[in-house]
Amino acid sequence: MKTLNAPGDLNIARVLRLVWQVRGISRVGIARELGIDKSTVTKIVSYLERVGLVREADQGSAGPQGGRKPISLEVVGSFGAAVGIEINPEGFLAAIVDLDGSIVASASGGFPPGQRFSLFDAFDAAIEKIAHILETLNTPVIGIGVALPAIVNADAGTVVRSIPLMIREEVDFCAWARKKYALPVHVENDARCGCIGEITARRGLGLENAAFLLAELRRIEADERSPKNLSVGFGFVLNGQPHYGTDCTAGEFRSVLWEDGDAGQFRESAASLSDKSGGDAILGELARHVALIVNLLNLDSVFIGGLGPELTERLVAATTREIGRKWPYTTAVRCAVTAATLGERAVAYGAAGHCLERFYSLPNLSKPSGTGPSLKEALSAIAEN
Secondary structure (H helix, E strand, O other): OOEOOOOOHHHHHHHHHHHHHOOOOEHHHHHHHHOOOHHHHHHHHHHHHHHOOEEEEEEOOOEOOEOOOOEEEEEOHHHOEEEEEEEEOOEEEEEEEEOOOOEEEEEEEEOOOOOOOOHHHHHHHHHHHHHHHHHHHOOOEEEEEEEEOOEEEOOOOEEEEEOOOOEOOOEOHHHHHHHHHOOOEEEEEHHHHHHHHHHHHOOOOOOOOEEEEEEEEEEOOOOOOOOEEEEEEEEEEEOOEEOOOOOOOOOOOOOOOOOOOOOOOOOOOHHHHHOHHHHHHHHHHHHHHHHHHHHHHOOOEEEEEOOOHHHHHHHHHHHHHHHHHHOOOOOOOOOEEEEOOOHHHHHHHHHHHHHHHHHOOOOEOOOOOOOOOOHHHHHHHHHHO
16 A cells, blocks of 8 residues: 655545546546545646546536536556566466556466476566567556465565475565566465456455455476375455455465375365366365355355366356355355456466556555655656656
């Protein structure tokens, strides 16, 4: 969240966020929604138009009393871009997202066999892969979000622990990346990025209580000798906000049927996914866990990402069935279980969405710094790049 560095920062941020959230809103609509004087809104919008971040779109319809038609406003997506990079033991997937929330380019890559995994090398490889795309787009980068299968302290910018990435001591990843690339870099858990992506796709509106289930068939550790297994993590949106938990470990998963000696997170073997009957066993085990969470927390949405279309369809059906079976009342459970909105790019999109959310966030009134650039200065600096 931004800090308040100038008296006008709050109103500028409120206007900008509303224009992003409600595409086509007018100056009159902004003044009405935010309770700001129309002249103040006009000055703020004029500034945002001048730097190139907001523009006029189509005219709306006149009111019942006639008069001038309101002029709609929209964010200029090409003003800047956010980069989202998903890194796991198999490789990376990057998405470049404009300020309107649209994916304008993507890229992916694997890691050379026999090479010992390094998070720093993996990040460098991803940046190298997308550098020419960013150069071609010629759009300022407002930030880079990195999604990892790890316990992450997003505020501190550190990777606390990761079994898949073989990180056993806390790593100050963002400090290193920011210094090397001179850009804002943020790190986040991959399943939580799935949630953030769903929030971003809806521009921060209309998603109150939901879970994002990230299930991937991949190596247990970033070592080519490591066997493949089903890797599962959860991200949660509670009361419209991503849920982290006390130690940022919310969403870490191991089946209640797991016992000492079991490989991976399940009692069932992921090898059974290759055949229909065996696959139903492990998918059913996972679906029963999701049903328990949905009914306990009264979630209204579950998004499933990471698996191919066929397995996703089977897991959606199994989860929907188990939610109904485990609900003790005759009333129907109102929870939609669907595939992730952005498909295979859901996590990378959410990592970019982490940057967009920061860009469109409101200043923190409880912690005004007064020492950094004002919002006007920051936006003007981006426009000059």
